Amino acid sequence: xxxxxxxxxxxxxxxxxxxxxxxxxAVRVAVAVAEEATxxxxxxxxxxxxxxxxxxxxxRVDGLVAHVHVDAGDRVEAGQVLVELxxxxxxxxxxxxxAQVAEAEAAAREAERLFAEAQRLGEDQYIAASQVEAxxxxxxxxxxxxxxxxxxxxxxxxxxERHVLPxxxxxxxxxxxxxxxxxxxxxxxVLSLVATDRVRLDLRAPQERFGQLxxxxxxxxxxxxxxDAPLPARIGARVPVTDPGARTFxxxxxxxxxxxxxxxxxxxxxxIDLPAEAPALAVSRDALLRQPDGxxxxxxxxxxxxxxxVVEDGETRPVARRRSVRVLRERDDLVAVSGDLQxxxxxxxxxxxxxxDGQPVDVAGH
Numbered sequence: 001x002x003x004x005x006x007x008x009x010x011x012x013x014x015x016x017x018x019x020x021x022x023x024x025x026a027v028r029v030a031v032a033v034a035e036e037a038t039x040x041x042x043x044x045x046x047x048x049x050x051x052x053x054x055x056x057x058x059x060r061v062d063g064l065v066a067h068v069h070v071d072a073g074d075r076v077e078a079g080q081v082l083v084e085l086x087x088x089x090x091x092x093x094x095x096x097x098x099a100q101v102a103e104a105e106a107a108a109r110e111a112e113r114l115f116a117e118a119q120r121l122g123e124d125q126y127i128a129a130s131q132v133e134a135x136x137x138x139x140x141x142x143x144x145x146x147x148x149x150x151x152x153x154x155x156x157x158x159x160x161e162r163h164v165l166p167x168x169x170x171x172x173x174x175x176x177x178x179x180x181x182x183x184x185x186x187x188x189x190v191l192s193l194v195a196t197d198r199v200r201l202d203l204r205a206p207q208e209r210f211g212q213l214x215x216x217x218x219x220x221x222x223x224x225x226x227x228d229a230p231l232p233a234r235i236g237a238r239v240p241v242t243d244p245g246a247r248t249f250x251x252x253x254x255x256x257x258x259x260x261x262x263x264x265x266x267x268x269x270x271x272i273d274l275p276a277e278a279p280a281l282a283v284s285r286d287a288l289l290r291q292p293d294g295x296x297x298x299x300x301x302x303x304x305x306x307x308x309x310v311v312e313d314g315e316t317r318p319v320a321r322r323r324s325v326r327v328l329r330e331r332d333d334l335v336a337v338s339g340d341l342q343x344x345x346x347x348x349x350x351x352x353x354x355x356x357d358g359q360p361v362d363v364a365g366h
Contacts, residue, residue: 026317026360030350031301034343037282037336040274041329045251047203049223051264053169053195059085060162062185065178070191072176076167083178083190087163094156097149104142104149111135111142171195199255199262200236203270204248213238213251218273221255225263232256233270273331280328280336286349288327288335297324299348299355300341301363317360320348 063085070082118135121127175192184190201221205213213235220230232255239250253270255262262268287298299320325339341347346363348355355361 026362027320027351027355028362028364029299029301029320029348029352029355030364031346032284032287032349034281034283034300034341034345034347036343037280037329037334038276039282039329039331039334039336040276042271042273042331043209044269044271045203045205046267046269047201049199049255049262049264049266049268050202051171051194051196052198052200053171054174054264055168055193056189057082057165057168057191057193058187058189059083059165059184060186061085061090061159063087063090063163063183065180065182065184065190068176068178068180068190070173070176072173074173076171076173076193078167078169080167081164082167082173083165085163085165085184087160090156090160090163094153094160097153097156101146101149101153104146108139108142108146111139115139165190167193169193169195170197194264196260196262196264199257199260199264201233201253201255201268201270203251203253204246205251207247207249209251210238210240210249212274213272216275219253220271221253221268222271223262223266223268225266226261230271231262276336278328278338280338281341281343282334282336283325283341283347284349285330285333285335287347287352288325288337289352291324295324296327296337297322298337298341299323299352301346301348301361318363320352320355320357320359320361322355322357 065083066086067084068082069080069084070076076082115132115135115138118127118132122129122132171193172195173191174194176190177192178184178190215235217235219233219235221233222228222230233253234256235251236254237250237252239252241249283298288296289298291297300323301318302321303316303318323340325337325341328336328338330336348361350364351361
C-alpha cells in the first residue's frame with residue numbers, strides 16, 4: 001500500500017513538472033499597438049425612400065375630360081398641361097358675363113352723363129338740390145354694378161382657365177386615373193405625380209437615440225436599387241413624437257442624389273456614425289477573448305521583470321499578461337475598449353487563444 005501511494009506521488013510530481021515546462025514554453029504571437037479610438041458608435045436602420053413631393057392631382061372644376069396628354073411613367077415639367085376638360089359651357093357663360101360687363105359700362109356712362117347735367121342745372125338753380133343728389137346716388141349704384149360685373153367676368157375667366165390641369169412641379173406621372181370622355185368632379189384624383197429630384201429616407205429610430213442624432217452624425221445610405229454604392233446624406237428632421245407601441249420616432253434623412261437614381265417607395269439602409277463621446281483605446285476585434293462571466297479580456301505584451309524573467313538561449317523572453325476590458329463600441333474590425341490598458345501597449349491579436357497569464361511569447365516580426 002505504501003508503495004502504491006509513493007508511486008502516485010511520483011506520477012503527480014512528474015505531471016506538475018511537465019505542466020510547468022509547458023507554461024514556460026514560448027508561444028509565437030502577432031501583436032498590434034493600442035491607439036486612441038477616434039471613432040464613435042456605428043449602427044444601421046432600414047426604412048423606405050419617399051419623395052419630397054407626392055401629389056394626387058384633381059381637376060379644379062367639374063367637367064368632361066377632353067384630353068389626357070400624359071401617361072404613367074412620363075416625365076413632366078412644372079406648368080405643363082396634363083389634362084384638359086371640355087370648356088364649351090364655361091366659355092358660353094364667360095361670353096354672357098362679358099356682355100353684362102358691357103351693359104354695366106354703358107349704364108355707368110349714362111349715369112355719369114346725367115349726374116354731370118344735373119350739376120350744371122343745379123348751379124343755375126334750375127333743379128332742386130335733392131335731384132342732384134339723386135343723380136349722384138344713381139351714378140354710385142351704376143359704378144358698383146360695373147365693378148360687380150368686372151368681378152364676375154374675372155371669376156368666370158378663371159373658371160374657364162381651370163378647365164386645364166397643369167403640373168404643379170417637375171416629376172414623373174405615377175398613375176393615370178382617368179381617360180377622355182369621363183365626367184370628373186373636383187376632389188376626384190385623375191393623376192398621381194411624384195417628384196424624383198428630392199428623395200428622402202424615412203426611418204423609425206429607437207427613442208434612446210433621439211439625443212444622439214444631431215448634425216455631427218455622419219450618415220451614408222445604401223439603396224437596394226443601387227447595390228453597395230453609398231450615397232451621402234444628412235439628418236433633415238427628427239420628429240419628437242414617439243410611437244408608444246414601438247418606442248420609436250421618425251428620423252428623416254435628406255439624400256444627396258444629383259443623378260436622381262433613387263426610386264421612391266423602395267427600401268434602403270442608413271449607416272449612421274456617431275461622434276466619439278467617451279475616450280477609449282482601439283484594438284483589433286481579434287484581440288478580444290470572451291470570459292465565462294460574459295465579459296472580455298485581452299493579452300498585452302510586457303517585458304519580463306527580474307523575478308519572473310524567462311531566459312531562453314541567453315535571451316529574455318517577454319511575457320503575456322491578461323487584462324480585463326469593457327467593450328464600448330465597434331467599427332469594422334476595430335473595437336473601442338476601456339480598462340487596464342494604456343496607449344502604445346502591444347496587444348496580442350494572433351495566438352492568444354491558448355495563452356495563459358505570464359506565459360512567455362515570441363513576438364512575430366521581432
